[in-house]
Amino acid sequence: MPGIRTNAAAEVLGVSPNTLRSWERRYGYPQPRRTVGNHRNYELVELQTLRDALDQTGNISSAIELARQRQAAPTDGGSLFAAFEHFDEDAADRTIEESLAVRPLERTVEEMLLPAIDRLAADPEREAELEFASRWATGWLHGARRLAPAASRPAGILLLDSSHGQEAEGVHTQALDLALRRAGFRVLVLSNELGDERLGRALGARDPTAIVLCGPGADTQSAVGLVRKIRELGFVAPLYGFRAAGLIGAAVPSAGERPSEVTGMLNADLRRRAAQAFA
Numbered sequence: 001m002p003g004i005r006t007n008a009a010a011e012v013l014g015v016s017p018n019t020l021r022s023w024e025r026r027y028g029y030p031q032p033r034r035t036v037g038n039h040r041n042y043e044l045v046e047l048q049t050l051r052d053a054l055d056q057t058g059n060i061s062s063a064i065e066l067a068r069q070r071q072a073a074p075t076d077g078g079s080l081f082a083a084f085e086h087f088d089e090d091a092a093d094r095t096i097e098e099s100l101a102v103r104p105l106e107r108t109v110e111e112m113l114l115p116a117i118d119r120l121a122a123d124p125e126r127e128a129e130l131e132f133a134s135r136w137a138t139g140w141l142h143g144a145r146r147l148a149p150a151a152s153r154p155a156g157i158l159l160l161d162s163s164h165g166q167e168a169e170g171v172h173t174q175a176l177d178l179a180l181r182r183a184g185f186r187v188l189v190l191s192n193e194l195g196d197e198r199l200g201r202a203l204g205a206r207d208p209t210a211i212v213l214c215g216p217g218a219d220t221q222s223a224v225g226l227v228r229k230i231r232e233l234g235f236v237a238p239l240y241g242f243r244a245a246g247l248i249g250a251a252v253p254s255a256g257e258r259p260s261e262v263t264g265m266l267n268a269d270l271r272r273r274a275a276q277a278f279a
Contacts, residue, residue, distance in 0.1 A: 003032065003033060003041030003042050003043050003044070003264075003267075004041065004042055004044055004047075004267050004271075005039060005040065005041065005042075005271065006020060006021070006032075006039075006040050006042070008153065008184075008267075009030070009032075009040075009042040009047055011152040011153060011184060012044070012047045012048065012051060012152065012183070012184055013047055013050065013051050013054070014051070014149075014152075021040075023060060023064070027060070027061065027064050029046075029050070029064045029067065029068065030042055030043070030046045030047055030050055031046075044183055044260075044263060044264065044267065045071075045104055045106045045107070045260065046067070046071060048104060048105070048106060048182055048183070049067045049070050049071055049104040049106075050063060050064065050067040051149070052067075052104070052105065053066040053067040053070065069102065070102060070103045070104050070107075071103075071104065079091075079095045080092060080095045080096065080099075080112050080113065080116045081116040081119055081120075083095055084116055084120060084129055084132060084133040084136070085126075085129055087128075087129070087132050089136060092133075092136055092140075093140075095112075096108060096112070096113070096140065099112055105144065105182070106179065106182070106259075106260060109141075109175050109178070109179070109259070110175075110258055110259065110260060113137055113140075113171075113175070114171070114172060114175060114258075116133065117130070117133055117134065117137060117167075117168050117171050117172075118168060120133055120168075121167070121168035130167050130168065131167060133167075134167030134168065134170065134171050137171045137174075138170070138171065138174060141171070141174040141175060141177075141178055142174070144178055145174075145177065145178050145181060148178065148181040148182050149181075149182070149184070151181070151184055151185060151186040152184035153183075153184040153185055153186075154186075155185055155186070155209040155210075155266075155270055156185065156186040156187070156188070156206045156207060156208045156209055157180050157185050157186070157187050157188075157208055157209065157210055157211075157212060157266065158187075158188050158190070158202065158203065158206050158208040158210075158211045158212070158237075159173060159176065159177060159180075159187060159188070159189040159190070159211075159212050159214050159242075160190060160191070160192035160194075160211060160212070160213045160214065160226070161173050161189055161190065161191055161192060161214050161215060162191075162192040162193075162213060162214060162215040162216070162244070163214065163215040166215065166216075169214070169215040169216065169243065170215075172214070172215070172242075172243055172259075173189065173214040173215060173242070174189075175259050176212070176214060176242055176259045176262055177189050178259070179259035179260065179262070179263050180259075180262070180263060180266075183263050183267070185266070186206065188202065188205070188206045188208075190202055192213055192214075192226060196229060196233070199229065199230070199233065200233045203230065203233060203235050207235075208235075208237045209237055209266075209270065210237055210238050210239075210240060210266055210269065211230065211235075211237050211238070211239045211240070212239075212240050212241070212242050212255055212262065213226065213239060213240070213241050213242070213244055213252060214241075214242045214243065214244070215242070215243055215244060216243065216244055226239070227239050227252065238269070239252055240252065240253055240254065240255035240262070240265070241253065241254050241255060242254075242255050242256065242257075242262055243257055
C-alpha cells in the first residue's frame with residue numbers, strides 16, 4: 001500500500017519531522033520504506049497505532065513497545081460473529097474492547113468488524129442478526145468517530161452514500177468515514193441523490209479534493225450522470241468508487257474495497273497531484 005511522506009506522517013503524530021526522524025534513529029520505529037528517490041514512506045496504520053499508544057502511555061519508549069505488540073497481534077473474528085448471532089450487545093462490546101487492547105483500531109475494524117457484518121449479510125436466513133449487528137456497529141463507529149483526532153490536513157473528502165438502507169454497505173461507508181478522519185482528512189458524508197442545489201451547497205462548503213461514491217446502490221449510468229452534474233457545477237475534484245462494483249470505466253475508477261485501500265489511494269493521489277503542481 002502507498003505510504004505517506006515525512007511531513008504528513010509527522011502531522012498524523014502531532015510532532016515535528018525532526019522528532020519523527022529521531023525516533024526512527026533511536027528506536028527503529030516507525031520504520032519507513034524508501035522510495036526510488038530515497039524519500040521516506042511511512043505506513044499509515046503504523047503511525048496511527050503509535051499515535052494511539054502514545055496517547056495512552058504518554059511515553060515514547062512505552063508507546064513504541066505497545067504499538068509493536070498491537071501490530072503483531074493475530075486476529076480472530078469468530079467471537080464477534082458469535083456475539084452478533086446471539087444478539088449479545090455486552091459480548092460485542094467486550095470483544096471489541098479486548099481487540100483494541102492488543103491490536104490497532106484499523107485492524108479491528110477491517111479484520112473483525114466488517115468481516116462479521118459481511119458474513120451475516122451473505123446469509124439470507126440471518127436478516128434479524130444482520131440488523132442487530134449493523135445497528136450495534138453504527139453506534140460503535142459513531143462513538144469512535146467522535147474520538148478521532150481533529151483534521152490535520154487541508155484535503156477534504158466528500159463521501160456520497162448510495163447504500164439505500166442496505167445495512168452492510170452502510171456500515172462499510174461509516175468505516176471508511178472513520179478511517180479517513182483518523183488519517184487526518186476532513187470528511188463529509190451525504191446521500192448520492194442530492195438535487196443540484198443541495199449538491200452545489202455541499203460541494204461549496206467542503207470544496208473536496210476527492211469525491212467517493214460509496215456502495216453498489218448506483219449503476220454506471222447514474223454514476224456518469226452524477227459526474228456530469230458535479231462538473232456542470234464547476235468542481236473538478238476526481239470521483240472514485242468504493243465497493244461500487246457496477247461503476248466501471250474511466251468515469252468512476254475504483255478506489256478499493258477496504259477503507260485502508262481508499263486511504264492509501266487518496267494519499268498517493270494527493271502526493272502525485274502535488275508533485276505535478278510543483279513540476
